[in-house]
Amino acid sequence: MKNKVCVLTGAGISAESGIKTFRDADGLWEGHDVQEVATPEGWARNQELVLKFYNERRRQLKEVKPNEGHHQLLRLEESLDTVIITQNVDDLHERAGSKQVIHLHGELTKVRSVKTPSSVYHWEDDLQTGDVCKDGGQLRPHIVWFGEAVPELERAIDHIVDAHHILIIGTSMQVYPAASLTAYAPDYAKIWYVDPNPQINYELSRQSDRLRILKGPATTKVKEAVDFILTAS
Numbered sequence: 001m002k003n004k005v006c007v008l009t010g011a012g013i014s015a016e017s018g019i020k021t022f023r024d025a026d027g028l029w030e031g032h033d034v035q036e037v038a039t040p041e042g043w044a045r046n047q048e049l050v051l052k053f054y055n056e057r058r059r060q061l062k063e064v065k066p067n068e069g070h071h072q073l074l075r076l077e078e079s080l081d082t083v084i085i086t087q088n089v090d091d092l093h094e095r096a097g098s099k100q101v102i103h104l105h106g107e108l109t110k111v112r113s114v115k116t117p118s119s120v121y122h123w124e125d126d127l128q129t130g131d132v133c134k135d136g137g138q139l140r141p142h143i144v145w146f147g148e149a150v151p152e153l154e155r156a157i158d159h160i161v162d163a164h165h166i167l168i169i170g171t172s173m174q175v176y177p178a179a180s181l182t183a184y185a186p187d188y189a190k191i192w193y194v195d196p197n198p199q200i201n202y203e204l205s206r207q208s209d210r211l212r213i214l215k216g217p218a219t220t221k222v223k224e225a226v227d228f229i230l231t232a233s
Helices: 011-015 040-045 047-061 068-079 153-160 178-184 218-232
Strands: 004-009 081-086 101-103 106-113 120-122 139-143 165-169 190-195 211-215
Touching: 004 011, 004 068, 004 153, 004 178, 011 218, 040 047, 047 106, 047 139, 068 081, 068 218, 081 153, 101 153, 153 178, 165 218, 190 218, 211 218
Parallel strands: 004 081, 004 165, 081 101, 165 190, 190 211
Antiparallel strands: 106 120, 106 139
């Protein structure tokens, strides 16, 4: 059986492609208060603003491309059972060719019905008030907003518990529940952490004996991490 690799990615890898998908220290996301554009309450208060915000993000997504960090992960997939678990809502992993991608926080290129959350549709253009599902429900961005459950979390954990290697790329490991995923890794799993400013959270501090930090950007350091993993496997 092939060794299994779980790759945990965050905003850092997407930022290197020119897309900003994270909350700044001042609580803003692309100049907007996250409470206004990334919460159910914000949607209830001003649906037009929320739709406009995600339409702009969707348009921006068409202007960027996967970077070398995304492309290097294909080398893992070619040799090992590789699953990418991302906090990012863009489709850069898929556009780079990755086949097994779990989006913890939703996807910009999908929408869903407010009446039937399981009614999810691929969507690349602007979304407007009046765009409804066949059940009559207004379509909303297929994004996990603050205060909402993370439906894909259990599926991510199911993969982590069998991992031989965990590769963390471009995430501060401070946003929960995603930041807690390494706690489910088996004792034999090796952990690799690529980031210009890696932050060791509680879970990683308890796994320091099998943690290797590669400090630097994804565009250069992911290749190094992939080389290590392939050699160790």
